[in-house]
Amino acid sequence: xEQPSSHLKIRRANGVSVVEFADRKILEELSIQEIGExxxxxxxxxxxxxxxxxxxxxxxxxxxxxxMLITLNKKIKxxxxxxxxxxxxxxxxxxxxxxxxxxxxxxxxxxxxxLAGFQS
Amino acid sequence: MSVxxxxxxxxxxxxxxxxxxxxxxxxxxxxxxxxxxxRHKYDSDTIFAIKLAxxxxxxNAIKHGNRNDPSKHIVIRFHIGDEHAAIMVRDEGNGFRPxxxxxxxxxxxxxxxxxxxxxxxxxxxxxxxxNEAGNEVWxxxxxxTRPPAKSKSRSLRR
Numbered sequence: 001x002e003q004p005s006s007h008l009k010i011r012r013a014n015g016v017s018v019v020e021f022a023d024r025k026i027l028e029e030l031s032i033q034e035i036g037e038x039x040x041x042x043x044x045x046x047x048x049x050x051x052x053x054x055x056x057x058x059x060x061x062x063x064x065x066x067x068m069l070i071t072l073n074k075k076i077k078x079x080x081x082x083x084x085x086x087x088x089x090x091x092x093x094x095x096x097x098x099x100x101x102x103x104x105x106x107x108x109x110x111x112x113x114x115l116a117g118f119q120s
Numbered sequence: 121m122s123v124x125x126x127x128x129x130x131x132x133x134x135x136x137x138x139x140x141x142x143x144x145x146x147x148x149x150x151x152x153x154x155x156x157x158x159r160h161k162y163d164s165d166t167i168f169a170i171k172l173a174x175x176x177x178x179x180n181a182i183k184h185g186n187r188n189d190p191s192k193h194i195v196i197r198f199h200i201g202d203e204h205a206a207i208m209v210r211d212e213g214n215g216f217r218p219x220x221x222x223x224x225x226x227x228x229x230x231x232x233x234x235x236x237x238x239x240x241x242x243x244x245x246x247x248x249x250x251n252e253a254g255n256e257v258w259x260x261x262x263x264x265t266r267p268p269a270k271s272k273s274r275s276l277r278r
Contacts, residue, residue, distance in 0.1 A: 029143050029147070029175055029178075029179050030143050030144065030147060060168070060171065060172070062172065062175050062176060062179065062237075063176055063179075063234070063235075063236035063237040063240055064179060066233075066236055067233035067234050067236070068233070070231055070232070070233040071233045073231075074231070091164075091165065091168045095172070095240070098239075098240070098243045099224060099225060099236055099239070099240070100225045100230060101230070103230065104230055104231060
């Protein structure tokens with residue numbers, strides 16, 4: 001079931017909250033704070049949350065977005081949950097590599113692979 | 121500060137925008153520059169790089185330079201040509217020392233949620249210069265797919 005949300009599309013799959021971004025420009029500076037807040041509320045609503053962020057609709061991000069993701073990752077760990085990222089395009093993945101954040105985040109090529117990772 | 125010498129950009133060719141110091145106005149200015157890049161047929165990777173660096177420069181100017189004071193302004197000067205794109209962003213703040221920012225890729229800093237903007241600007245642009253005060257940054261990006269010089273294409277057609 002999809003929950004209405006201004007920036008995020010959220011569905012459940014095998015006990016995992018799968019989050020997609022509602023539009024391509026979503027990780028621009030302007031909307032970051034609001035997205036961070038929506039994700040924080042989602043994490044706090046479920047102890048031990050398994051959260052998959054699907055980046056298939058994302059074609060831009062900024063250092064503010066990276067900061068938001070780092071803060072989210074810490075929050076999820078505090079709540080004994082797990083965060084995985086998937087479907088990151090080549091240009092965006094390059095940003096993760098340049099900043100070495102590909103070592104901080106659990107990144108999978110596809111959402112299917114990420115979902116399987118939650119079950120193992 | 122005038123255009124850095126090694127940019128090889130004529131001062132007279134620069135366009136100037138003055139925008140109120142808020143993210144929405146900055147985005148509108150940024151969109152004008154992105155439209156110019158598209159008009160000059162820059163490729164997707166180069167536009168991605170310039171957009172990223174420009175957004176970091178604008179965010180720094182608004183948040184750290186002008187400290188989110190909406191009564192202040194940012195000044196953007198730019199020249200988008202077939203060979204390269206040059207962009208300057210200046211704020212009304214006291215500036216900072218770019219060298220004093222810790223390396224965000226060091227293991228001890230990897231999980232800090234801030235401090236990556238300047239590093240990304242250096243990583244994605246061909247040249248980046250700050251003025252001495254640190255409230256003005258000049259960035260240059262070479263166009264890797266620039267069309268051949270006109271005289272050459274003419275001779276090819278003959």
